[in-house]
Amino acid sequence: MKRKVLWVVFVGLLLGISIALLWQGQDSLASPEENEAWIVGIIQDNHNAPVEEVQVTLHASGSDAPLSETLTQADGHYTLVMPKEIPDSLSIQISRSHFRSIEINLTSEEIQNLKSGRTITKPAITLERQIGAAFWIATIIFVLVLVLIATGVFHNTLAALTGTALLFVVSYLGRPFSETLFIFNFHGAIKYIDWNVIFLVMGMMILIAVIENTGIFQWLSYFAYRISGGRVWLLIPVLMLITGIASAFLDNVTTMLLMTPISVQIALAIGINPLAMIIPEVFASNVVGVSTLVGTPTNILIGSYGDISFNDFLANLTPGVILAFVGLIIYSLLTFKKDLSQAKTASPELLAMLAERGKITKPEHLKKAGVVGAGMLLLFIFGERLHLVPAVTALVSATALMVWIKPDIEEMIDAVDWTTLVFFMSLFIVVGAIQEVGLISIIADSIGKMVGDSLVLTMLSVIWLGAILSVFVANIPFTAAMLPIVGYLTLTVPGAETKVLYYCLSIxxxxxxxxxxxxxxxxxxxxxxxxxxxxxxTYATFFKKGFPAMLITVTLATLWLLLHFLL
Amino acid sequence: MSGIVCAIRGGPSSQSTIEKAIELALEYSLPIYFVYVVNLDFMAHSSSSRVHMISQELEHLGEFILLNAKSKAEKMGVAAEGIIRHGEVGNEIIEVSREYDANFVILGQPRRKGEEDFFSDKRLKVFASNIEEKTNAKAVLTEVNQNNEA
Structure with missing residues (x-):
């Protein structure tokens, strides 16, 4: 009985609070100071892209006191709510950092409509970029980060973090002295972090951590040796294929960390120079990895930015990758012909050691990782229909695997490469800064003018600019910076709406x-x-073998992209 | 204990080092302790947390290299042992030389300028005198050919 009374009191209280809140809400909706009329519109930049967080303020002409103000949404839209008393002359002031402020006077007809309670829709307003101190500072910081990464003076992550810290120092400490030093605040900066990329990479790292300890790579490599019967012309392509397929699903660094030691042992056992085995493998890793969304960090970035699914990558890139891979195998066998001809029969002692290494060490974990991996693959392929983003698939799969095998959670947390994740987050902010201040927009305009309306020229420019620059600069920051440019070209170049330019960047x-x-x-x-x-x-050895390999594979992949998208 | 400590890292550059160790072992009737040091300095600039895993893999690779060297010595009638260490190459070679009270420490001296690493010419000579200061062993430098390009 007592409990019932308590329930009635509790429900009554809830009801009372709800009614009070509702009353208050209605009160605020029907504020006596506001009119029912609105001014709505959209603000965009010179690429017709919406501009977020633009300050839109309504004034009576000749007065500084705002009558109404608002910020634009992510889609560039704004809504100004009219005051109850509308003066006879009105103007809208539009201002945002890194853009020129503008003021628009409302016509007498528009004011009349507003006075009669009618909402008016303003035509799209285009803001012009303003190049000030912030532009140059953000550009210098971006270049500094690239130089620190390229020269190896700082670890990648430290270089990107240094760039991020400098951006904040300038923005926060410089703003009190001059508004032109402001780049963005913390809130504005973290908007540039692509969390889809972060969670996808993290989920994949957990899965890889389980798989890498099972001995599967060592087993596969020894299996390759056995099925090839020691015939190097067969062994090299099989090892390249194993490396390539592994790289399409795991990150290339982990694949090579696992493949290189066992490959060196096989090479030593059969008496050939290990470089003739591991250099083709790393070539294969870089080439075949590109065929899936999760195969390379650059594809993860591209997929997330360009909204390109796992299936899209498979369908549009795999045939080109196969073509490039075949070319790569022929090139590798020819270029290492002399070394491969030195092969001899392995000694029984070394063979016994190889056989010992080529064993699955954790079959139970491998079985479970195989089941979860297959499930994840199916979700990557079919999840699109459920609007399942790849990050969710990877995270759910990684969690399911951990629940199933119950590993030491500390070990799993250690296996996540936090330095890489921090690198990505900091890099997004540094690239976000040059996007914020308009550098990306200027580069996109220049490229747009150079290539004009020619899709072929644009495709070739993106592929070969990407390929040549990736020889000298780290391809992750390069790709991150290129994405908004490719996004702009996709909108402006006729025929590019198939997202072909994203595939060109990937290749x-x-x-x-x-x-x-x-x-x-x-x-x-x-x-x-x-x-x-x-x-x-050495740098020279790799360049001598790698540069022709790059030319051959990029040419073959280019041919495929041209045939696939233009015919 | 006494014997010859021979630091190797595999590859053609280690062959003359191994041969020199065998030559001295036969001359002084001493066993050889082949040492392979797992050093992960090259991971410093890579964004990978796979240090434990790669350390294990390199250890296996080291065992493989040591097995090759041991069988070469044993074929010549010399007793040999393989020792794997983890850490900074110089410190580990000195540690092993002390532990085994080595008479000789054999180090490969590059014949031509290669990449700046522990076994580069200039640093190797400084290291050799460092060994002789800190241990009872005599450091023996052997010329090696580093030309092993594929």
């Missing part, structure tokens, strides 16, 4: 990595392992 940025030792992280770790066992891969 250029990833395959360009084969052009030099510093072109891809996988190259560097492979060289590191090789060097530590007495087979140094």
């Amino acid at each position: 250029g940025a990833a395959l360009g990595g084969n052009g030099s030792l510093i072109g891809a992280s996988a190259n560097m770790v492979t060289a590191g392992i090789s060097n530590s066992v007495g087979y140094p891969i």
Whole structure:
């Protein structure tokens, strides 16, 4: 009985509060100071892209006191609510950092309509960019980050973090002295972080951490040796295929960290120079990895920005990748012909050691990782119909696997490469800064003017600019900076609406990595392992073998893209 | 204990080092301790947290390299042992030399300028005198050919 009374009191209280809140809400909706009329419109930049957080203020002409004010939404729309008393002359002031402020006077007809309680819709307003101190500072910081990464003075993550910190220091400490020093605030900066990329990379890292300890790579490599019967002309393509397929689903660095040691052992066992085995493998890793959304970090960035699904990557890139891969196999066998001809029969002692290494160490984990991996693949392929974003698929799969195998959670947390995730987050902010101040917009305009309306010229420019620049600069920051440019070209170049330019960027940025030792992280770790066992891969060695490989594979992939999208 | 410590990292550049160690072992009737040091400095600029995993893989690779060197010595009738260490190459070689009270430490001296690493010419000579200061061993430098380009 007592409980019933308590329930009645509780429900009554809730009801009372709700009615009070509703009353208050109605009161505010029907504010005596407001009119029912609105002014609505959209604000965009010179690329017709919506501009967010533009300050839109309504004034009586000749007065500074705002009658109404608002900020534009993410889609560039604004709504100004009219005051109850509307003066005879009105103007709208529009201002935002890094754009020229403008003032628009309302016509007497518009004012009359507003006075009669009718909403008016203003035509789209285009804001012009303003190049000030913030523009140059953000540009210098971006270049500084690229230089720090390229020269290796700082670790990638520290370089990007330094850039982010400098942007905030200038924005927050510089603003009190001059408004022109403001780039963005913290809230504005984190809007540039693509959380889809962060969670997708994190989910994949957890899955990889389970798979890498099962011994599957060692088993596969030894299996390749056995099925090839020691015939190197067969062994090399099989190992390249294994590396390539693994790279299409795992990150290239992990794939090469696992493949290189066992490959060196196989090479030593059969008496060939290990470089003749591991250099083709790292080429294959960089080429085949590009065929899926999760195969390379650049594809993850491209997929998320351009809204390109796992299936889209498979359908539009895989045939081109197969073509490039075949070319790569032929090139590798020819270029390493002399080394491969030195092969001999492996000694029983070394073979026994190889067989020992080529065992699955955790079959139970492998089985479970296989089941979850297959489920994840199906979700990547069919999840599109459920609007399932890849980050959710990866995160759900990683969690399901952890629940199933119950690993040491500390070990799993350690396996997540936090430095890479922080690198991505900081990089998004640094690239966001040059986007904010208008540098990307200027570059996009210049490229747009150069290529004109020609889709072929634009495709070739994006592929080869990507490939050549990726030889010299890290391809992740390059891709992150290129994405808004490619986004703009996709909207402006006739025929590019198929998102072909995103695929061009994917091909250029990833395959360009084969052009030099510093072109891809996988190259560097492979060289590191090789060097530590007495087979140094110098910059010159890699360039001599890698640059022609890059030219061949990019040419073949370009042919495919041209045929696929233009015929 | 006494013997010859021979630091190797595999590859053609280690062959003359191994041969020199065998030559001295036969001359002084000493066993050889082949040392392979797992060093992960090359991971410093890579954004990978796979240090533990790659450390294990390099250890396996080191065992493979040591097995090759051991069998070469044993074929010549010399007793040999393989030792794997993790850490900074110089410190580990000195540590092993002390532990095994080595008479000789054999180090490969590059014949031509290669990339700046621990076994580069200039640093190797400084290291050799450092070994002789800190241990009872005599440091022996052997010329090696680093030309192993594919």
